[in-house]
Amino acid sequence: MHVIETAGLTRRFGDVTALDDLTIAVPPGITGLVGANGAGKSTLIRILLGLLPATSGSARVLGYDVASEGPTLRQFVGYMPEHDCLPGDVSATEFIAHMARVNGLPGDAARERTAETLRHVGLFEERYRDIRGYSTGMKQRVKLAQALVHDPRLLFLDEPTNGLDPAGRDDMLDLVRRTGHEFGISIVMASHLLGEIERVCDQVVVIDGGRLLRQGAIADFTAATGTLIVEVEGDPAALADALRAAGLRVEGDGRQLLLPFDGDHVLDRVRDACADLGLGLVRLERRRQALEDLFRPAPEALHAGS
Known part of the structure; x- marks a missing residue:
């Protein structure tokens, strides 16, 4: 079973075509979504989350139709956005526990999952500090934690190394790899940095100007x-x-x-x-x-x- 399937997916913003007749089938595993800035990666993710309607075409994620079953679908997916969206005046523990409850976990389970998730992303010792005092790398880990806390079946990571120095990028890529392999969660990682995709992903979807350029296993591309x-x-x-x-x-x-x-x-x-x-x-x-x-x-x- 494919975790993502699209057929003729198109999205236009006025005269600008962000996605153009995109048809893909993504298997389980860690998939790189590759393209230059402005290629349509973020637009595609928002459509697949049911947050943005397509102009035409269809898409299914985990078997759910994104146009009509978005609220149900979002129970089973996690999303790490590219932009900075964290509240600065709460601690990581408070924020992640809140996100766990938003995703339907009761209080005790939310607190337990929060501790486990913050330990996994390497923030357990810093969990009571206000987020405003975190470094960029720590904030990226908080964003990953909120996407993980409800134990999703599929993760969408939009430029997860954005703003990080080389050491921070290495740490984040290792965390993404371990998340996919140790927990068996399928991951779609959008990036314009091709070296990162080669290091982490099992397969790749390459889009250029909203069109599918190529799709397949990483091994096929680097043969x-x-x-x-x-x-x-x-x-x-x-x-x-x-x-x-x-x-x-x-x-x-x-x-x-x-x-x-x-x-x-x-x-x-x-x-x-x-x-x-x-x-x-x-x-x-x-x-x-x-x-x-x-x-x-x-x-x-x-x-x-x-």
């Missing part, structure tokens, strides 16, 4: 390509000349050489050329595609014309 990377100790130009003389197409990329890989005979030629020239072989591996490649103009294939 080995048909390009071989070679790095040596010594003069790479000499190696490039030797490999060209052997009939291979070679391009330089700084200290690295790039060759089309079409069989193990290429590895043999690189090995033999390095031995003949007395060069130390530092790196010899097939290049892996990165998510960033999806947003770059497709270069001419390395082996074209060879």
